[in-house]
Amino acid sequence: MAGLELLTDQGYRLDGRKATELRKVQARMGVFAQADGSAYLEQGNTKALAVVYGPHEMRGSRSRALHDRAVINCQYSMATFSTAERKRRPHGDRKSTEMSLHLKQTFEAAVMTQLFPRSQIDIYVKILQSDGGNYSVCVNAATLAVIDAGIPMRDYVCACTVGFVDETPLADLCYAEESGGVSSLALALLPRGGQIALVQMDARLHQDHLETLIEAAMTACKGVSKVLDEVVRQHLQEASVLSRE
Amino acid sequence: MAVDMRLPTVKNSMSLSVSAAGRKDLVVPGDVITSDTGFMRGHGTYVDEDKLTASVAGEVQRVDKLICVRPLKTRFNGEVGDVVVGRITEVQQKRWKVETNSRLDSVLLLSSVNLPGGELRRRSAEDELTMREYLHEGDLISAEVQSVFSDGALSLHTRSLKYGKLGQGVLVQLSPSLIKRQKTHFHNLPCGASIVLGNNGFVWLYPTPRQQEEEAGGFYTSLEPVSLSDREVISRLRNCLLALAAHKVLLYDTSVLYCYESSLQHQVKDILKPEVMEEIVMLTQQKLLEQES
Known part of the structure; x- marks a missing residue:
């Protein structure tokens, strides 16, 4: 590959992280008063x-309503100023x-939709600045926002991207x-x-490496979940102190 | 016009006691509450491999063998007898759909309203055709929960002169958990306005009506101009409600009234400034404590 050396011989990446190191995660819950739940990460x-x-009544086409569970409606968008090149999307x-x-x-895998028949849950996500790993x-x-809304979930959902360079999985890729x-x-x-x-995954990878890559992704996700857990507990404590007094 | 601008700051919650840190009864989704099989599964929990697990973030509540987790913030869970304030979203055959901040829209049946003209009478086909004249989309009503359907939707009724269409006033939307359950949710406050504290977190502020119009059956709305002093009282009350809600103080007639009294030394528009808000809420809480003891 031309030019960029993604992993140095000393085991450091472009931004100075080690191969399995995550980027710094900071998050806040309950950033909007009007919404049922909101989060910034x-x-x-x-x-x-x-x-x-x-969950609320079906808006728009009522025919989409399911009689035994809630419909989850997601909308993803990117701000015009989120990437290096300004672009209207x-x-x-x-x-x-x-x-x-x-x-x-x-x-749909995590939220207990069967508790809310014939209703709808809207999740809107906006990327304000994009530097790789948008999906995760x-x-x-969105996990934090769903928890903030008090919607029952089986567990947190944590996501992470991993890449594969020089036989080494790299956790939490940045844009470069x-x-x-x-x-x-x-x-x-x-x-x-x-x-x-x-x-x-939409790239080519040898079958033998898939297992190590998934293994690395799972460890990275568990790392993210620890951080999210801390955020939720902190938020819970602050809020419960206020309401108790 | 002078505009007050400020940079966003981190809200420093007043008197955050350290004692609450590390409380055991706070759980997050996926936390195992107990692996003992002798307990019953309540709201906010599920059973995963014989372990009782939390599905929402909140406080664990235990009643005998029943374990529930109460989330900090949810939509309105209606119970029979609750007073609600809602907005008509749809007119259907023989029923209105009402948005009441619950998980599904509530239903107000034509047969559970008092029609103008008073007296009990059969609902004719003509009544069905003129439903939109009584209440149309966007109208606000106060009502009581008559029953709860199996899917959680609420059935409302306005079979009392207290309930019915709301005319001129201000709606404040707050969290349902902030409303204190009381014998009555309709109050004529001595400061010159009236308040409907809906259990669903919708609060309606309106000028106190001079005399009760009985024959209208709750569909009459006064279109008389409201005096400036009344409007000032109402906007002050609205700001007081928002201040109390921001500091998570339970809302009932006394707390609202005390907050109103504590806010009198400030201008109406200043009440929402964080430092003024904090001062007013502190004063209110002091008064409430004094009154309790």
Whole structure:
């Protein structure tokens, strides 16, 4: 591959991280008063805002309602200023429709939709700054927003992307690494049970390496889940102290 | 016009006691509450491999053998007898659909309203055709929960002169958990306005009506201009409600009234400034404590 050396001989990556090291995750829950649940999450330089409305009555076409469970409606979008090149992204382009569908599948695996027949849960996610791993940051932000809305879930859903360079899996890719021709894999995990909610990979990889890559992704997801857990507990304590007094 | 601008700051919650840190009864989704099989599964929990597990983030509540987890923030869970304030979203055959901040829209049947003209009478086909004249989309009503359907939707009724269409006033939407359950949720406050504290977190503020119009059956709305002083009282009350809600103080007639009294030294528009808000809420809480003891 030309130019960029993604992993030095000393085992450091472009931004100075080790191979298995995650980027710094910072998050806040309950950022909006009007929504049922909301969260803001930064993972390195990727920043996302997630908002949840519902469960509520079906809006729009009522025929989509399911008699035994809730419908999850996801919408993913990117701000015009989120990438290096300023670009207007009209609502409903191919890429964001696909991403919305992936988010929907991920959350259908985790949210206990059967408790809310004939209703709808809306999850809106917006990328404010994009620096790789958009899907995983969206999933992590949306998880916090769903928890903030008080919607029952089996477990957290944590997601992470991993790449494969020089026989080494790299956790939590940034944009430079993603665009550097690495075969990357995105994985969403329910960490406690170890169930996989979604795996996505559109690059070529030798079959023998797949297992190590998934293994590395799962460890990275568990790392993310620890951080999210801390955020939720902190938020819970602050809120419960206020309401107790 | 002078505009007050400020940079966003981290809200420093007042008197955050350290004692609450590390409380055992707070759980997050996926936490195992107990692996003992002798307990019953309540709301906010599920059974995973014989272990009782939390599915929402919140406080564990135990009643005998029943374990529930109460989330900090949810939609309205209606119970029979609750007073609600809602907005009509749809007019259907023989029923109105009402948005009440619950998980499904509530239903107000034509047969459970008092029609104008008073007196009990059969609902004719003509009544069905003129339903939109009584209540149409966007109208606000106050009502009581008559029953709860199996899927969790609420059936409402307005079979009392207290309930019915709401006219001129201000709606404040808050969290349902902030409303204190009381014998009555309709109050004529001595400061010159009236308040309906809906159990669903919708609070309606309106000028106190001069006399009760009985024959209208709750569908009459006064379109008389509201005096400036009344409007000032109502907007002050609205800001007070928002201040109390921001600091998670339970809302009932006394707390609202005390907050109103503590806010009198400030201008209406200043009440929402964080430092003023904090001062007013502190004063209110002091008064409430004094009154209790």
